[in-house]
Structure formats: C-alpha cells, structure tokens
Amino acid sequence: MKQLKKDLQAVLKSLKLATDTVERLMKKVEKLDKPVASKKPRAKALPKAKKRKKVSDSDAVLAIIKRFKKGVDGATLRKKTGFEGRKIRDIVYRLKKRGEIKVKGKGVYLRS
Numbered sequence: 001m002k003q004l005k006k007d008l009q010a011v012l013k014s015l016k017l018a019t020d021t022v023e024r025l026m027k028k029v030e031k032l033d034k035p036v037a038s039k040k041p042r043a044k045a046l047p048k049a050k051k052r053k054k055v056s057d058s059d060a061v062l063a064i065i066k067r068f069k070k071g072v073d074g075a076t077l078r079k080k081t082g083f084e085g086r087k088i089r090d091i092v093y094r095l096k097k098r099g100e101i102k103v104k105g106k107g108v109y110l111r112s
Contacts, residue, residue: 057081058091058094058095060081061081061095062101062111064076064077064080065101065109065111066111070104071104071105071109071110072108074092074109077092077109092109095109100112
C-alpha cells in the first residue's frame with residue numbers, strides 16, 4: 001500500500017511538471033500569434049512601376065565611352081564603373097570586335 005502511494009505521488013508530480021510545461025508553451029504560442037493578429041489590413045496595392053531593363057556591363061561601359069568626345073582611358077572606366085581591370089579589358093575587347101568603339105591611342109577609347 002505504501003509503495004502504491006509513493007507511485008501515485010510520483011505520477012502526480014510528473015503530471016504537474018507536464019502541465020506546467022504545456023502552460024508555458026501555450027503562453028509562448030500566444031505571444032507569437034499576437035503580432036499577426038494585430039496587423040492592420042493592407043490597403044489596395046499601388047500599380048506596379050514599370051521595370052527597368054537591366055543594363056549589361058558592356059552597355060554601361062559603352063555609355064561612358066560615348067560621353068567622352070575626346071576619348072576615355074581604362075583608369076577612368078574603372079573609376080566610373082567600379083569594375084576591375086580585367087573585366088574592363090574584356091569588355092573593351094568585345095566592343096572593339098563588334099566595331100562599336102575605336103582605339104585612339106594606347107589605352108584611350110572612342111566611340112565609332
């Protein structure tokens with residue numbers, strides 16, 4: 001009989017711990033639900049702005065070269081675009097190959 005009483009008390013203690021744990025979890029869940037419930041309803045969405053076309057790197061370099069009537073050098077292109085030297089050289093090579101720019105002198109590029 002004493003053993004049964006001890007077992008029942010142990011079960012009771014475990015149930016109390018489980019109940020406390022469940023109550024703490026429920027409080028946390030309620031805290032998570034509150035911000036979602038308190039959000040204001042959204043107003044009608046504004047019409048979407050037209051998407052700008054992404055400018056390719058080659059187009060960006062070509063636009064800079066076109067701005068300079070006397071030509072532009074590689075250092076200026078690097079400064080204006082933020083590209084590294086190798087990337088500038090590759091782009092300039094492609095633009096020359098397509099005939100969109102000319103080389104005025106060593107490292108100076110003009111539009112065609």
